[in-house]
Amino acid sequence: MNTLRTSLMLLVAVPLVALAGDKSSAKAGKAAEADCHHPPAPQAQTAPKAEGAPDGWKLTRGEPLKGAKAVKLADVLAKPQAHDGKTVLLEGQVRKACERKGCWMELAANGQDKGPGVRVTFKDYGFFVPLDSAGAQARVEGVLKVAELTDSRAQHYESEGAIVPRGADGKPREVQLVATGVELRR
Numbered sequence: 513m514n515t516l517r518t519s520l521m522l523l524v525a526v527p528l529v530a531l532a533g534d535k536s537s538a539k540a541g542k543a544a545e546a547d548c549h550h551p552p553a554p555q556a557q558t559a560p561k562a563e564g565a566p567d568g569w570k571l572t573r574g575e576p577l578k579g580a581k582a583v584k585l586a587d588v589l590a591k592p593q594a595h596d597g598k599t600v601l602l603e604g605q606v607r608k609a610c611e612r613k614g615c616w617m618e619l620a621a622n623g624q625d626k627g628p629g630v631r632v633t634f635k636d637y638g639f640f641v642p643l644d645s646a647g648a649q650a651r652v653e654g655v656l657k658v659a660e661l662t663d664s665r666a667q668h669y670e671s672e673g674a675i676v677p678r679g680a681d682g683k684p685r686e687v688q689l690v691a692t693g694v695e696l697r698r
Contacts, residue, residue: 573639574693577601577653585621588656589628592687595656602630602652602689606645606696608673614640618674619650619689628677630656630687631669634694641694648698654691661686 585604588595604619607629615637620629632652634640661669666676666684676684 570698571642571648571696572694573641573696574634574691577651577693577695580653583656585619585630588630588687589621592656592658596658598656599654600656600689602650602656604630604650606641606648606650608675609641609643609645611643611672614643614645616669616674617641617645617650619652626675628687629675630689631674632689632691632694635690635692639694641696645696648696651695652689652691653693654689656687656689659686659688660684 580599580601583595583600583602585602588600588602602619604621607618607620609617616631616633618629618631620627632650632654635654661676661684663684666678669676677686679685
């Protein structure tokens with residue numbers, strides 16, 4: 513009789529303990545998201561795959577590319593002020609992408625790990641890229657700007673693995689592109 517009672521108690525207690533653990537981890541996840549400036553993802557994102565693609569491009573987000581003036585990434589990084597406020601088409605390798613929502617990515621010449629890059633965000637947070645976009649080749653079209661970041665925003669990006677350049681005065685500045693359209697391929 514004791515064995516039966518113990519068995520019944522275990523059948524009830526074990527699932528309750530498991531559910532209690534799930535709730536606490538869910539609360540921790542929500543708390544972490546609340547600390548982040550990221551908006552909710554507009555749709556599920558999957559990584560592009562290169563196999564079997566006739567034209568090589570596998571993933572398109574936002575509007576179709578409209579044929580803005582193509583500018584070399586190296587030229588933009590060397591003289592960003594010359595392109596400030598202009599709509600351009602950039603090509604480069606995705607060095608890093610936001611690991612939480614896919615709401616930004618960094619383009620770098622030949623995917624270099626060090627040095628400045630161009631941070632690409634997406635117009636009105638209307639679309640995101642896959643979380644594992646790093647390493648993909650990208651074509652992006654949008655408005656380029658040179659921006660000074662707040663220290664908290666720069667620290668946030670750096671906590672996600674981004675490289676945030678700082679000027680001689682120590683203030684975080686970067687070249688940004690607000691993309692209307694993105695094409696990724698592997």
